[in-house]
Amino acid sequence: MEINTALTEKRGVSLPFTDYCDPLFADGVVFKELLGDMIEYGEKSKWKSLEFRTENPLSSIPVSFQFYGHSLDISRNEETIVSGFRDSTRRNIKKAEKEGVAVTIDRTFDSVREFYRLNCLTRKDHGLPCQPYIFFEKMYSHIIAKNLGVVILATINEINIAGAVFFNFGNRVIYKYGASDRNYLHLRANNLIMWKAIQWYCGQGYQRFNFGRTERENTGLLQFKRGWGAREYSINYYKYDFRQRAFVSDHVKVTGLHNRIFRMMPIPLLKIAGAILYRHAG
Incomplete structure (x- = not known):
């Protein structure tokens, strides 16, 4: 898809706002055979860059940047899944339950609006601008309202203290967004939300639970995701610069x-x- 803004110039990305989107080929088609055509198209369209985001490496092409991904097999029974959790992860789940944290799984716009409130708090803590409200409105109408996702909120004393958004398609689930009120982090509500999501989707017959993309430098988030017994893999980003032709x-x-x-x-x-x-991101 083409992103064309005054701030970032014109560029091609496969696929904007996704962690990764591996190329789809018919049998016998080699990526490099199509790459020349894509570069030619980008030159004619005056693109600044062309970007691919993949789980599987693209042969003979140098990786521009890498993230970590984590994928958990939830086709097994709950007992087997829990046995793969780190001890500290199990303790944090029990702590949240003991503290009286309640969790609700919802598909209403009210839950999306409440997640947006928590997300603004989290973005501020991380030093990032908030995604536009209309972004979440569109996410609701095009994904959650069509039963392709859920919002999970954690509550204590009738106060929503943490939340997460999950998307689902086919037999797979992706943890897309998470947010929380830092004043309640000691209650470990995020651990309980993740466990309830895994538990619920497992009961619905889904098979793979994806924890999303993580920067390699984000040690805190990596520690959290590594506690669930998921397979860790690299997500590879490839960026072709049309000015450097490389x-x-x-x-x-x-x-x-x-x-x-x-x-x-x-x-x-x-x-x-x-x-x-x-609007300049993606």
Whole structure:
């Protein structure tokens, strides 16, 4: 798909706003045979870059940047799944239950709106602008309202303290977004949400549970995801620069000055910044 904005210039991405999307080929087709045609198209369209995001490596092409992915087999019974959890993960689930954290699985727009509130808190903590409200409206109408996803909220004393959004298609599930109120992190609600999601989708007959993309430098999130006994793999990003006529390294800095600035902003300003900037992402 083509992204064309004044801020980032024109570029091709397969596929915007996805963690990865492996190329689909008929039998006998080799990726490099099509690459020349794609580069030719990008040159004619005046693209700045062409980007591929894959789980499976593209042969003979240097990787520009890598993330981690985690995939859990949930086709087994619950007892077998739990046996693969790290001890600390099981303890955190029990702690949340002992503290009285309640979890609800929902597909209503009210749950999406409440997740949006929690997401704004989390984005501020991370020094990032909030995704636009309309983004979540579209996510609801095109995905969740069509039974292709759920919102799971964790509550204590009638206060929503954490939430997550999951998408599902075929026999697979992906943990897409997570958010929480940092004042309640000690209750380990995120662990209980993840377990209830795994448990629910397992009961619905799904087979693979994907934890989404994680930056290699994000040690805290990696530790959380590694606690569920999932298979860890690399997600490979390939970026062709039309000015250099070559695939280039594209290391992304996790933190910087902009993060500190966004962290100091009040949430209403972060919402405005997100509405302006998010359309340039992907």
